[in-house]
Amino acid sequence: EFHSLSKTYNMTGWRIGMVVGNATMIDALKRVKSNLDSGIPQAIQYAGIEALNGSQDCIQEHNAIYQRRRDLVIEVLNNMGLEAQPPKASLFIWAKVPEGYTSADFATDLLERVGVVVTPGVSYGKHGEGYIR
Structure with a gap:
């Protein structure tokens, strides 16, 4: 392990x-x-x-911060009409890109229009196409 x-x-x-x-x-x-x-x-x-x-108190504090951020990102993505589920064992969120976009095109569009950087799913292999992370 x-x-x-x-x-x-x-x-x-x-x-x-x-x-x-x-x-x-x-x-x-x-x-x-x-x-x-x-x-x-x-x-x-x-x-x-x-x-x-050392003290392990920071772990629960950090996890709570990450969980709040994750929940906010999921909420915003879903409100935008992007299908996104909370990850079960990761910090990373995968969201389905809108119809008519490739993952690379949508990632570029997000960067150019609103200054948000995401990774196109295709960067992780062919099965990542259609998603952003």
């Missing part, structure tokens, strides 16, 4: 996390990882340790 500290502790971009599982599989993963990069800077490792050992 993989877990990242990115969202939970606001450490996005720090590229720090952990893996738990079968010792043989983890040994193989360590061999691969040692050939992919040179590791994580020590200061970031210490920050990760502090995050894990």
